[in-house]
Amino acid sequence: MEENIKRVFEAFSVEGAPVHADPIKTGHINQTFRIRTDEGGSYILQQINTDVFPDPEAVIDNKVRVAAHINEKRTHLSPADLERRALRFFRTRSGGYLHRDDSGGCWNLLNYIQDSRVYLRTPNATVAREAGRAIGRFLKDTEDLDPASLSVTIPGFHSMALRYAQFDKALSSGSDERRREAGDLIERALGLRSEMQSLERRISEGRIPTRVTHNDTKISNVLFSEEDEALCMIDLDTVMPGVVHFDFGDAVRTICNKGDEDERDIANVGFDTGYFEAFVQGFLGDSGIVLAPSEMEGLAFSSQVMTFIVGLRMLTDYLNNDIYFDTAYETHNLVRAKSQFRLAELIGERLGEMEAIVSRIRRRSSATETRG
Numbered sequence: 001m002e003e004n005i006k007r008v009f010e011a012f013s014v015e016g017a018p019v020h021a022d023p024i025k026t027g028h029i030n031q032t033f034r035i036r037t038d039e040g041g042s043y044i045l046q047q048i049n050t051d052v053f054p055d056p057e058a059v060i061d062n063k064v065r066v067a068a069h070i071n072e073k074r075t076h077l078s079p080a081d082l083e084r085r086a087l088r089f090f091r092t093r094s095g096g097y098l099h100r101d102d103s104g105g106c107w108n109l110l111n112y113i114q115d116s117r118v119y120l121r122t123p124n125a126t127v128a129r130e131a132g133r134a135i136g137r138f139l140k141d142t143e144d145l146d147p148a149s150l151s152v153t154i155p156g157f158h159s160m161a162l163r164y165a166q167f168d169k170a171l172s173s174g175s176d177e178r179r180r181e182a183g184d185l186i187e188r189a190l191g192l193r194s195e196m197q198s199l200e201r202r203i204s205e206g207r208i209p210t211r212v213t214h215n216d217t218k219i220s221n222v223l224f225s226e227e228d229e230a231l232c233m234i235d236l237d238t239v240m241p242g243v244v245h246f247d248f249g250d251a252v253r254t255i256c257n258k259g260d261e262d263e264r265d266i267a268n269v270g271f272d273t274g275y276f277e278a279f280v281q282g283f284l285g286d287s288g289i290v291l292a293p294s295e296m297e298g299l300a301f302s303s304q305v306m307t308f309i310v311g312l313r314m315l316t317d318y319l320n321n322d323i324y325f326d327t328a329y330e331t332h333n334l335v336r337a338k339s340q341f342r343l344a345e346l347i348g349e350r351l352g353e354m355e356a357i358v359s360r361i362r363r364r365s366s367a368t369e370t371r372g
């Protein structure tokens with residue numbers, strides 16, 4: 001085990017000596033390890049990327065606050081069941097939940113949930129529905145937590161206006177070669193500027209209520225049991241004030257994509273309407289969440305917006321010579337952007353059908369609540 005990892009783990013107030021550190025590589029931003037101890041226990045040790053999160057104390061405070069709030073809603077569970085369905089953060093031996101190593105790296109430690117797994121791609125409709133239930137439940141459990149009590153750890157994270165401003169800057173400074181390689185995507189992004197900012201205009205006008213949102217609801221941030229029951233949401237680094245559309249749309253982006261996020265063969269990118277219906281059933285029908293009329297408006301459309309904004313960020317990073325997302329090869333971000341733009345296009349072609357699914361499930365759910 002790397003000596004620094006060992007010292008960092010030992011800075012936290014937990015039992016057992018670390019004997020092995022397994023890297024977990026499902027994300028693009030932070031370094032994460034599963035730490036195994038000599039007593040047989042395991043923990044998740046994570047280093048916060050301070051280039052992305054310049055205020056790591058605020059990130060930790062948000063995570064701890066939200067996890068504790070959700071856990072207060074779990075008093076009906078047995079201790080063993082709670083251990084499998086809740087995130088717990090551990091204090092350092094000097095107090096607080098954040099440890100800085102000798103080089104200034106910022107770390108936090110939380111529980112490892114045994115006999116669990118994550119998916120990078122949705123394997124079946126059951127998983128899609130369970131993911132919808134988990135994400136909807138997260139939003140329901142935090143709806144009575146004042147969004148103003150949380151810090152905005154990444155200002156403008158889902159702001160299309162900001163992402164377009166960053167894109168414009170990258171476009172003006174990018175190399176001729178990269179602009180040429182991304183020419184089709186650049187043209188598409190320029191043509192969709194007004195349409196893709198329509199959701200943000202509604203937000204800026206105060207027409208959609210602000211709530212606590214996860215803000216990174218990709219399928220790999222839902223933890224499942226080995227029987228494919230959704231246990232809880234993980235990776236709370238981006239938890240902060242937002243709108244329901246952020247979490248709904250970003251979830252659909254990965255849950256309903258038939259290809260990978262970085263699919264090289266664009267023909268493999270597809271949108272699974274059956275998975276979408278299963279997800280909506282879990283989100284609106286099973287989680288217990290009740291949305292305001294203004295939150296229901298444009299819910300399906302948010303899937304296209306959130307897919308497009310991720311693609312725009314990846315295109316921007318490609319033009320910026322890959323300074324944000326980790327890449328495995330030179331055109332990785334360009335491949336990602338092509339995949340996301342194609343998926344956004346497919347969602348746009350199916351919006352009418354998706355809106356009908358949302359309306360049908362919402363009516364059915366409302367009728368059930370009324371009978372209950």
